[in-house]
Amino acid sequence: MFEHRDFDVYNFESVPTNRDCYLMDEYYLEEYEKYMLRTIAGSSDEDPPGYISDAAVRVIHDTNMELSWYPNVFDRFHEVTITLKKAKFITCVGSWRWDEKPHIFVKRGWLDKLHLKRYSVFGFIDAIGVKDAIARGTITRDRLVALRDSIDEFAGFYPQVSFISFADTVLIKSNWSVGHAQSTVQYTYEPESFLPLIKGIQDIFKDKLGLSVYAVLTQGYNEYYDDGLLHVSASGNHVCLNSLGVPFAQLFAIDKAARANIHQSVHPPAEIYIDELLLRSLRCKFEFKKEGRKKYRYPQGMSSTSAFYYVVQLQEIF
Numbered sequence: 324m325f326e327h328r329d330f331d332v333y334n335f336e337s338v339p340t341n342r343d344c345y346l347m348d349e350y351y352l353e354e355y356e357k358y359m360l361r362t363i364a365g366s367s368d369e370d371p372p373g374y375i376s377d378a379a380v381r382v383i384h385d386t387n388m389e390l391s392w393y394p395n396v397f398d399r400f401h402e403v404t405i406t407l408k409k410a411k412f413i414t415c416v417g418s419w420r421w422d423e424k425p426h427i428f429v430k431r432g433w434l435d436k437l438h439l440k441r442y443s444v445f446g447f448i449d450a451i452g453v454k455d456a457i458a459r460g461t462i463t464r465d466r467l468v469a470l471r472d473s474i475d476e477f478a479g480f481y482p483q484v485s486f487i488s489f490a491d492t493v494l495i496k497s498n499w500s501v502g503h504a505q506s507t508v509q510y511t512y513e514p515e516s517f518l519p520l521i522k523g524i525q526d527i528f529k530d531k532l533g534l535s536v537y538a539v540l541t542q543g544y545n546e547y548y549d550d551g552l553l554h555v556s557a558s559g560n561h562v563c564l565n566s567l568g569v570p571f572a573q574l575f576a577i578d579k580a581a582r583a584n585i586h587q588s589v590h591p592p593a594e595i596y597i598d599e600l601l602l603r604s605l606r607c608k609f610e611f612k613k614e615g616r617k618k619y620r621y622p623q624g625m626s627s628t629s630a631f632y633y634v635v636q637l638q639e640i641f
């Protein structure tokens with residue numbers, strides 16, 4: 324297939340990186356070749372066949388490649404880091420002569436699954452100055468119980484979000500989906516909904532413990548893609564967060580990097596430390612400018628691509 328000289332055919336190792344491309348199901352391989360041959364021959368003014376998904380390959384490894392996937396390019400800029408295994412790769416075809424971007428054809432059903440699985444937004448909210456408060460004796464059991472009860476009440480208004488509190492930390496998580504035109508699954512990504520949650524928990528900590536808080540925010544692929552927000556065992560004494568993947572690991576990597584950078588006076592403390600991809604997808608205040616802001620690198624343990632976070636105040640974006 325694709326033997327005409329105007330085709331550019333790439334094997335797994337030679338797929339172009341850091342440029343726009345499309346993901347396409349292998350079902351359309353033959354139909355796409357015939358369409359392109361008619362176009363090359365000048366006998367076609369039809370629309371291209373099948374369905375595509377916007378992406379860009381970032382890094383190619385021996386057994387997989389890391390990509391930026393763009394599930395929404397219409398009403399917000401939304402980028403998600405995903406992985407394509409070599410076993411799911413069929414071929415990659417483009418044509419620079421006809422201004423045709425590389426099409427990465429994948430095994431049947433892989434792309435459909437990518438669109439139908441669920442993803443997550445994660446938040447990590449931590450109190451500031453707890454050690455000093457304990458040393459002063461201002462944190463008592465009664466105040467901690469009042470804190471817990473207030474978070475209970477607050478969480479009741481957000482059933483679509485899970486709240487896990489431990490000691491002076493609250494972990495929040497919400498699932499979202501992408502869907503596609505031929506499914507009943509809808510695009511439900513609204514990370515802005517986490518901003519009033521941060522404000523609410525901020526107010527609760529200030530009221531019940533007299534402490535300020537900061538938050539870390541990320542989003543992306545979650546290995547528990549077909550599961551609910553939480554799993555609670557039948558006995559009631561085991562709680563699983565149903566969370567594993569790059570964005571969950573990013574929470575703690577950003578937190579560690581921000582603490583180190585504050586200690587070294589690289590940047591001042593802030594209310595929110597937010598992953599670059601999440602901030603770029605976020606609908607903020609109109610006057611908030613994302614371009615030109617300084618960003619800070621942090622190690623991404625589950626991915627080899629570069630990762631950055633931004634330092635912002637809640638009132639800047641919400």
